[in-house]
Amino acid sequence: MSAPVTDEITLSTECTLGERPGYDDVHGLCRQNRDIPLPHSNGVLLVRRCECTCHWGE
Numbered sequence: 001m002s003a004p005v006t007d008e009i010t011l012s013t014e015c016t017l018g019e020r021p022g023y024d025d026v027h028g029l030c031r032q033n034r035d036i037p038l039p040h041s042n043g044v045l046l047v048r049r050c051e052c053t054c055h056w057g058e
């Protein structure tokens, strides 16, 4: 059984992997703690901020 996943939460590749048992360290590799806008666009995001709980408090 796995924990229920809310697909409204955006996780980076690292933190998605970090959710899995035995991969906790991978959370530390995630640097996606802010939105990255697409250059020369008006508010279009290239990368969405990772909403993993490991970034809370940053």
Ligand SMILES: [Zn+2]
Pocket (backbone or CB within 6 Å): 014, 015, 018, 027, 030, 052, 053, 054, 055
């Ligand atoms: Zn994380």
Ligand SMILES: [Zn+2]
Pocket (backbone or CB within 6 Å): 011, 012, 014, 015, 030, 031, 032, 033, 050, 051, 052, 054, 055
């Ligand atoms: Zn993350």
